[in-house]
Amino acid sequence: MSTRTAFLKGHGTENDFVIVPDPDNAVELTPTAVAALCDRRAGIGGDGLLHVVRSAAHPEARHLADEAEWFMDYRNGDGSVAEMCGNGVRVFARYLQYAGHIKAGDLAVATRGGVKKVHIAKADAHGEGAVTVSMGRAELPAEQATVTVGERSWPTVNVNMGNPHAVAFVADLAHAGNLFAAPPTSPATVYPEGVNVEFVVDRGPRHVAMRVHERGSGETRSCGTGACAVAVAAARRDGLNPSDTGEPATYTVDLPGGTLVITERTDGGIEMTGPAVIVAEGEITAEWIKTRIA
Numbered sequence: 001m002s003t004r005t006a007f008l009k010g011h012g013t014e015n016d017f018v019i020v021p022d023p024d025n026a027v028e029l030t031p032t033a034v035a036a037l038c039d040r041r042a043g044i045g046g047d048g049l050l051h052v053v054r055s056a057a058h059p060e061a062r063h064l065a066d067e068a069e070w071f072m073d074y075r076n077g078d079g080s081v082a083e084m085c086g087n088g089v090r091v092f093a094r095y096l097q098y099a100g101h102i103k104a105g106d107l108a109v110a111t112r113g114g115v116k117k118v119h120i121a122k123a124d125a126h127g128e129g130a131v132t133v134s135m136g137r138a139e140l141p142a143e144q145a146t147v148t149v150g151e152r153s154w155p156t157v158n159v160n161m162g163n164p165h166a167v168a169f170v171a172d173l174a175h176a177g178n179l180f181a182a183p184p185t186s187p188a189t190v191y192p193e194g195v196n197v198e199f200v201v202d203r204g205p206r207h208v209a210m211r212v213h214e215r216g217s218g219e220t221r222s223c224g225t226g227a228c229a230v231a232v233a234a235a236r237r238d239g240l241n242p243s244d245t246g247e248p249a250t251y252t253v254d255l256p257g258g259t260l261v262i263t264e265r266t267d268g269g270i271e272m273t274g275p276a277v278i279v280a281e282g283e284i285t286a287e288w289i290k291t292r293i294a
């Protein structure tokens with residue numbers, strides 16, 4: 001980054017992102033630059049960053065350009081790269097709509113986790129239309145593991161949604177404690193690339209609540225891929241597998257920042273529906289870039 005650069009700020013169920021529109025992939029976003037932009041005190045602040053690039057202009061997405069015009073180059077708040085971000089895809093689509101690149105309806109977004117089909121519902125009297133993302137199928141590697149926070153440990157259900165998740169069913173969400181002071185630990189042998197950890201309690205039939213500690217971001221107020229992982233883990237625990245029963249399974253997942261609705265279809269595909277909001281837009285000053293990043 002070397003000159004004034006446009007940015008926006010958005011969130012999906014309070015999982016918040018710095019958005020950097022860069023159709024031609026001209027902005028160099030080093031891990032240091034991403035971490036500085038996501039810094040909540042000295043930067044703009046966000047759990048992560050959405051770099052909005054045309055697929056044809058990005059070496060990691062060029063091969064997907066015929067399927068999806070836009071590539072979500074997602075970064076975690078610490079500057080690391082992740083394969084997928086469920087809340088991020090919804091906010092990414094909302095940005096494209098806000099900027100006039102697309103209208104409500106259907107579009108495809110390229111991600112490191114493959115091309116995701118997105119549907120933006122038309123706005124109604126209650127505000128902006130919800131965004132639904134076809135998240136693909138979950139994989140459930142059989143390997144057993146535990147996560148530990150302080151004195152407590154729980155067995156995990158491993159769920160891969162393009163990115164790795166360790167789902168722990170707990171008696172009380174408060175048992176996860178202060179995840180900033182004592183982040184969860186997990187065996188590097190099972191999660192060599194690190195893992196997102198979800199803590200889950202039941203709220204009612206097909207209704208759960210969760211907290212999440214995200215790889216590369218810490219505790220966040222929501223995680224879309226995490227909510228999908230939790231819905232699938234809860235369904236299997238409840239004896240439901242739509243591919244076997246021929247009945248879709250829908251779970252309501254409450255998070256600290258809002259609610260997501262997750263449906264596993266009979267073909268195993270998972271759909272996530274939730275809000276996506278653009279909050280602000282502005283320009284990163286040349287001076288800040290020079291002193292903090294360049």
Ligand SMILES: N[C@@H](CCC[C@H](N)C(=O)O)C(=O)O
Binds near residue numbers: 048087214222
């Ligand atoms: N908040 C995201 C997930 C972002 C990536 C994650 N931290 C990872 O490293 O895998 C979501 O909404 O899915």
